[in-house]
Amino acid sequence: MQFERLSYEEFLKSKVRLAASDGFTISDDEVNPALKPHNRLMVKWLVEGGRRACFASFGLHKTVTQLETLRIVLTRTGGRALIVAPLGVRQEFARDAVEILGWDAPPKFIRSIEEAGETGIYITNYETIREGKLDPRKFVAVSLDEASILRGSGGSKTFREFMAYLTGDAGPNGNRRGTEVVEYIFIATATPAPNDYIELLCYAAILRIMDISQAKTRFFKRDSTKADVLTLHQHKEEEFWLWVASWALFVNRPSDLTGNANDDEGYIMPPLDVRWHEIPSDHTKAGTEKNGQFKMYAETAIGLQGAATEKRNSLNARVNKMLELRNEDLSAHRIIWHDLEKERNEIEKLLPECKTVFGSQPLDIRESIIRDFSTGNLQELAGKPSMIGSGTNLQKYCAWSIYLGIGFKFNDFIQSLHRTLRFGQVSKSVRADIIYTEAERKVRKDLERKWTQHNKMVEKMIEINKKYGLSQAAMAQILTRKMGVERVEIKGEKYQIVNNDNVKELPRFETNSIGLIITSIPFATQYEYSPNYADYGHTENTREFFEQMDYSTPEAFRVLMPGRIAAIHVKDRIIPGGLSGLGFQTVYPFHLDVIQHYTKHGFAYIGMKTIVTDVVRENAQTYRLGWTEQCKDGSKMGVGMPEYLLLFRKPPSDTSNAYADIPVFKDKPLQQMADGSTRKFVDKTKEPIVPGTGYSRARWQFDAHGFTRSSGDRLMSSSEIARLEPDAIFKLFRDYSLNTTWNFEHIVKIAESLEVIGKLPPGFMLLQPQSWTDEVWTDITRMMTLNASQWSQGKEMHLCPMQFDTADRVILQMSNPGDKVLDYFGGLMTVAVRAIKHGRYGIGVELNPEYFTDGAHYCKAEEHKASIPSLFDVLEVEGAA
The missing domain is CATH 3.40.50.10810 (Tandem AAA-ATPase domain)
Known part of the structure; x- marks a missing residue:
């Protein structure tokens, strides 16, 4: 029985993940009318x-x-x-x-x-x-x-x-x-x-x-x-x-x-009166530094261990503050919340009429005390939020809580607070007195931050309930609107780029029309490059990623000329220890699955070029190759992650000699003859070759080797440029403006993008029109010094973006002048740009509209031989700063 594959539209809809309904449909009259x-x-x-x-x-x-x-x-x-x-x-x-x-x-x-x-x-x-x-x-x-x-x-x-x-x-x-x-x-x-x-x-x-x-x-x-x-x-x-x-x-x-x-009606929450009471810390008990030197002040940003010490040191002062607050109304019903057993002991000693609940009590006694307090038969109750702070209704006779201390666990705090702050509260307002020390200011700040975050989350979900009701169909309809894009095509004399889903775009190309495919494919589940469901990164797992690839790869095979190459640029993936379940980082060999995928669709795998990477830079991203960690345990480190250029060939029509239908032909270099003339190279002669002519034996040796290096230079997206400080943007734009055909609308777009993210200074013009004459000075401005670490903090979403020299070598070695060179995961159109540069016809397909827009500018600039800002330009600007 042959499995019938979903249509592409059905596949994309299947990527919408809303919870399935697995219960029973019931009528309103089946629910208790009470x-x-x-x-x-x-x-x-x-x-x-x-x-x-x-x-x-x-x-x-x-x-x-x-x-x-x-x-x-x-x-x-x-x-x-x-x-x-x-x-x-x-x-x-x-x-x-x-x-x-x-x-x-x-x-x-x-x-x-x-x-x-x-x-x-x-x-x-x-x-x-x-x-x-x-x-x-x-x-x-x-x-x-x-x-x-x-x-x-x-x-x-x-x-x-x-x-x-x-x-x-x-x-x-x-x-x-x-x-x-x-x-x-x-x-x-x-x-x-x-x-x-x-x-x-x-x-x-x-x-x-x-x-x-x-x-x-x-x-x-x-x-x-x-x-x-x-x-x-x-x-x-x-x-x-x-x-x-x-x-x-x-x-x-x-x-x-x-x-x-x-x-x-009857469900209006009473107002909450929160009163913070800061107790001075005893700085004589501040402790010592790691080097043994005494601290002058108690820490104001303490962790769990420091907080426990601070609570012990401040116990008497906090208890005295509690008694002071309690004396304001001795007849009131009250809950005293505490965290430590020593605090409970003090409460029991000073307030014998207050009943306490604690873990070693028999369950029946604990529940009896809580019941007496909830029914008004007990005036004062003390306990830990972690023990009795959830579920109980204590609001009928009590509207006042005193927190003898403050803690890191917001859930315990908010649950305990709402034992009295509830619908049905008989009092006009609810009071909460929170006692903390000077050294616990950060704990208070964190508590307030989490409180705000909690309220925002609830508001967000209530807004969704009101907007869509309880209908999953309405929610799914909103999400399915984000499938695909409106097709946009831009053509030049030497290029064609399209903003579209490549699954829908590849069928538009003629069969056997592409001379070379070179692309950096995305990664399953690692990043999503756009909010579109057609995005290959928008997948739950590797299986679903390759299911989507199953729609595009057969079309890539169809459009490629027989005997020609598809060069697929990939990198393996680091699996964090928290996700591997092993507690340490492991490696997912993505390139192996890519090989199996492309060969499944008819491509012949003919080799892999390993591109070595900078292990120091990689460690800065993953923290798995650190020198210090290696010294602690040499079994943990692993090795650096190279990039791979996987080479696949579409079988030629005639397999008797294995040559492509239209071979990628190279002239051998010229030879310098004794009489000063030159001729095409002949293997049996010993005359020297003419440097820079033809395809040399030396170049062949490097091309044939399984290892290579890359300079790392590549194109820059406008969002990456925008992450720079104003000084660097100004210098980069100055060089661009002097070497590029002026495009007013594009310049305005860049400025508007910078303004949105707050990088367009109000005090001076950042993107100044530059002059070619020395009589007009436009290179002087007053800015802050560039923060040299700013660029290093920016993260490019693709793990192995296409570098210039990688694309150059593949294009020159594996295609003929005039060939159509296709990148169907076009990104910033690096491949199309380099194809134009080397006398080919560049073709790119990209789903992300922002990448496509940047790529369109780069292709136009290359066709007009204008200056294009690259990663190295940015690094040079940083160095100059």
């Missing part, structure tokens, strides 16, 4: 998705939403369902199940499968599953309440265990539980990603929406030395949030879902 309108919509969306997250704000009834979701799932599947909740929360489920949903009995709390029946909804805590006492795979559906407890992409035991149970993923420590997984999974929390995007990716992995490493590659720039340092690609921002919205529901207030402002 639920509020927004909760009924949430339940319907969760059930129909099958594996979904509910990121509703504090007090929007996630408890009843989870209970009703599981009830409806069990009506279709039978069996049993499990709610996993943090300490002190099961009473909320018990009360809501009976008082709101009208159940005859609350869900039963269990610690082992033996305590459960064959059907029904049960509840347990995270510790039970983490310690292996209860296997969630024994349940049809599982709902994780306050799932922010799972935070951390593998760093916590809780996350690793749940990944192993729910997804079958072995995780970093190999905790595989077999192939069996939980079919229906739901997640609920009000703080889905308070610290970083990585937490959202964890939820996606738990729900089996997308693997963490896959999502990192698809949406984020990465720090190769720190796997979880993520920066969202600017052009992927909309797609990322639409993807998240396809499996996660963000709700701040009921009207976000219902669209009816009247539904917000």
Whole structure:
């Protein structure tokens, strides 16, 4: 049975990644009418998705939403369902199940499968599953309440265990539980990603929406030395949030879902009164430097170890401040949040009427204390945010929290704050007093930064909900509009370049019309060169990348003359230790897959030219070849990564002599005869050759060798030039202006691009029209000195952009004058430019409009023999500065 390949349009649409719906379609009347309108919509969306997250704000009834979701799932599947909740929360489920949903009995709390029946909804805590006492795979559906407890992409035991149970993923420590997984999974929390995007990716992995490493590659720039340092690609921002919205529901207030402002009655969050209290640090306990010298001041940018020391040193001062604040209203109900056991001991000693909750207490006692406080029977409660800061409703009698200290964990802080800052808060405002020391100013700053980031993320998702509703079809329609580009063609006497998808452009060329193909192909999953789904870098994995190549490579084979060469420029790829799962960097031999791909489509592989690279520069990018690391462990380093020029040949029509249908012919050099005349070289004579004539034996030896070097000089994109400081831009533009045909509109475009990124100074004209006469001075300006490191900080997205000398040697050796030379991943049109320079006809196809525009200018400049700024020009400008 022959596999029928998707059409190219269908293939591109398949690259749109929104979460699949794997649940049940239900009608509105199947949902308990006791639920509020927004909760009924949430339940319907969760059930129909099958594996979904509910990121509703504090007090929007996630408890009843989870209970009703599981009830409806069990009506279709039978069996049993499990709610996993943090300490002190099961009473909320018990009360809501009976008082709101009208159940005859609350869900039963269990610690082992033996305590459960064959059907029904049960509840347990995270510790039970983490310690292996209860296997969630024994349940049809599982709902994780306050799932922010799972935070951390593998760093916590809780996350690793749940990944192993729910997804079958072995995780970093190999905790595989077999192939069996939980079919229906739901997640609920009000703080889905308070610290970083990585937490959202964890939820996606738990729900089996997308693997963490896959999502990192698809949406984020990465720090190769720190796997979880993520920066969202600017052009992927909309797609990322639409993807998240396809499996996660963000709700701040009921009207976000219902669209009816009247539904917000009773759901207005009370104002928050945050009061920061800075305690002077004891600088006599500042400690010592590494060299043993005493520090003059306590650190103001401390890490975890320093923070613990600072907390111990400042304990008495912080406790005294707490007592001072408490004395403002001794009758008030109050929560005192703390982190250290010594802090708890001080609270118990000074405030005997305050009940404390701690880990070694029996579970029943802990829950009894929390219940007494939530019902108003206890006036003061003390505990750690990490223990009782999630899930509990403490707002009915309490509107005041005192934080005895400050910490790095924003999730614990924001969760604890919202135990009282919730809908249904009886007080007109909620007060939070936060005590910290002078040395902890940076900790406070980081806390405030994360708080702002959290609010922005929630606002972004609410905006998407309002714009698209809960329709995945509407979201997918937006993304599919980004497929392909409007074709633009620019021709000169010696070149033709096209802004288009090469899969759609290559069929336009005549069969057997191209004399040489030379290109640097992109990389699977490494970079995306444009926000277009036709972008080859916009792939989830290597398999999908080569699937897209399967549409273009047969056309490249068709258009190439029989017997001629396709020279493919590639480089292997470094896999960071965080992605390899091994803890150290490995190498993906990309060039091997490229060889297999091209030979599969009819090309004959005839050799590989290895282009050596600068190991020092490479180490600056990957940090894997460092001298210091080699001294620590010589087994870790590996070797430098060369580039490769893979040579493929299209078989000639006549294979009897192996010559191309139209051979690439070279004249041998002239010989200098004794009488002063010259003649074509004859092998048997010993007369010297005339230097610079014909194709010499010396040049042949270098061409035939398997190794080569490159100067590294190449074309510059306007965005790369824009990263320079004004002084360097001015000098580069001066030389360009004096040697290039003046193009007013192009110059304005450059200036406008610089203005957008803030590089066009308001105080002087950066791009001054230059004069050819010495009577007019235009080379004097007043600027800051160029920062010589600025260029080195810029990262070109392609790992091995085509260099001038590489293109030159291939063009001169493997094509005839007048041949059409094609680069169907044209980029800045380096190949087309060098083809023009050497008397060929340059052809380039490029998807990215910005690269195409820059390339069009370079081709025109080369055709008119004008000056073109290159990488070496920039480095020369830097050196002059």
